[in-house]
Amino acid sequence: MPAFDEMHGTEGAIRSAYRTIKSWLDASDPDNLKQLQKEAEFLFRRVGITFAVYGDAEAEERIIPFDIVPRVLMNSEWTLLNRGLTQRVTALNRFLADVYGAGDIVRAGIVPEDLVYQNPSFRPEMVGVKLPSDVYVQIAGIDVVRVDDKDFYVLEDNARTPSGVSYMLENRDVQMRLFPDLFAETRIQPVENYPDELLASLMSLAPKSAPKDPTVVLMTPGPLNSAYYEHSFLADKLGVELVEGRDLFVLDDVVYMRTTHGPQRVDVIYRRIDDDFIDPMVFRPDSVLGVPGLVSAYRAGNVTLANAIGTGVADDKAIYTYMPDIVKFYLGEEPILKNVPTWRCREPDALKYVLEHLPELVVKEVAGSGGYGMLVGPKSTREQIETFRRKLESHPDGFIAQPTLALSTSPTFVKEGVAPRHVDLRPFVLTGADKVRIVPGGLTRVALKEGSLVVNSSQGGGTKDTWVIADPTEDATAGAPHSAPSQSQSQG
């Protein structure tokens, strides 16, 4: 089955979301587009929007390719997504509060005990710790894909330290700088308020003992981390200090930072450093990136960590398969966003099926991320499949399998001109004490290689500006003049 194309739809008529894009592409000279693509790359480099690829000393800093053709969603589509994301992240937070508290969902037999309590990301240190408003995941990145013009599927929940939001913001900036005319024609929902929403969420969850104007910091592993640019970018936009572990110390269960005029108390830490490295007294003793005593201060309720320690138990790929049940269990609602049908290889019947159908499935490591450690059956050689088969047989618990989804495509400017390429979407979901906030859109990742389904930047993926625009029926000025009524009807 050919993939759903977001511009051409299934019937070949231009979908109304993409009308502006279509007429812009038709009117543009390819040489001029190429020039602007180069200019975009130059802008990213000069600003320093780079990321490091681990294990690749030659290319210490690269930029993630930016595609100049925006990806477009309509308000009606976004409204659905927004509701679904809010529901899902609310359930994730309820789940975490439960597994580190009463454990109702395990006792009810919804999620197997060992998947929770034997999970390597489960942190016994968190059992019985009371967090402000029971919020564990203040910042979630939920990876969403579509295969037709109706449903959205969640591919992955990222509840630890999801990255990429700086690209969402910078892509919009660069897109507006290079194509001001395009923005004059369309009403696009803004994303630039993301830092304000983030800060409001973080401050709302400051510890009770904090002053009215709590001190928030962003904690980074340092300039060598692959996402360092994003850390510094966000700290700058938030107007908070960008700290490393060595800038902080703990005294009597209170966290302080070392400043030029003495120690200053820290109330909220937006940390972009993994659990393992956060406190050498509790986790990896060889970590020089963390702060000794931080976990003790956290457990004493004197500092808020965003995200909480131990959220990894909610976002691994084994728990993922139970998400629809988790949503129903806590909220009593049908999940709005679908899960991709998944075989849990830990179950013998499922394993048997997966081993028999490897060439057509996507197999993922339960603990893997970033597109590493996965097999895309239809795109793999016989040899790769056999190697994976042996891994799977010797350690079935570590894997899940899914059908190869025909991810939707969006027009993308590549060497051969404008061509469809597969995309996904990572919206960023913020949870505060008061409410859930989601900036309309998110980060669209695009697999630049023809036919490729892997959108990860570490594997040759690029990004796009993501627009949420008014539906043509809502706003008469947004419709293209030559739009035929039959086209808008076909969109529902």
Next chain:
Amino acid sequence: MLSRHADNLYWLARYVERAENTARLIEAATRLSATPVPGSDGRNEWEMAVDGTGTLANFREAYDSPTPRNVIDHLVVSAANPSSIRSCLDVARTNARSVRTALTMDMWETINSGWMETRSVTTANLTRQELSDYLAKVKEISLRFDGSAYRTMLRNDAYYFLRLGTYIERADFTARVLALKAHVLDPKRPSSGGSFDYFQWSWILRSVSALTSYHWVYRDNLKPNLVAEFLILRAEMPRSLVSCYENVSLFLDSLSRDYGRQGPSQRQARTMLSQLQGTTLDELFGVGLGTYLDGFMADNANLGGMIADQYLG
């Protein structure tokens, strides 16, 4: 602000200033090498340039002779020389990345794009034109950095630490260049006459970009005592020691005012400034120019240590 950020800003400014100073030294050497110098004192202008950066011992270990090629390698591209222009810009950019949030976009872009544009030069095998373009680029980075800091930064502690780095480094450089030539500036020294001395004096002024301004201030030929006075005691000369210390003292006082507390570094800077303001040229030559400058460089380094202890630890 974070102590680590203050430290990064201070050293960022020092390394940018150092890169510019080294570029000026190389320009002065290039210029001198194009003039006939009768009665040379046995050291060529290229070796002087190396000495001006305080890395002569390192240089002699790594190279057999001070040929232009060797010196340019050492001062421009060598990774083994922590004060080569390339090393300075590498450190500056690393520090800028670490304090990205304390810099304005203009400052960051200057450092980052400057670093990218100068990175392509990896060999000392440059034509005169290429070298000249490269040095112009380095000076431009420093000027743009300085200008964007002046025009876009908030006037708070981040700015003060940045400026302290600039002026401590600049004072060190001016003193070092003068100390190298202290012997040809001594008025009691019998003049060797002719153009040799003239080239030495003008080399000093050129190294700190002060040749033209000297003429505007003194309206006179180059005289050794006036060269010394100009670069040590004249407050209107922005690279003179007294001018550097007016600024060091100003920014340290701004810090202590903002933080509501004074410390050893404020007292040390004020003492050094009042000594510079209260002394005369005769007194300097009385103790011996070389001795005086060595003492100044030691005090200046000492002040850097006090600033670190007081704020950056």
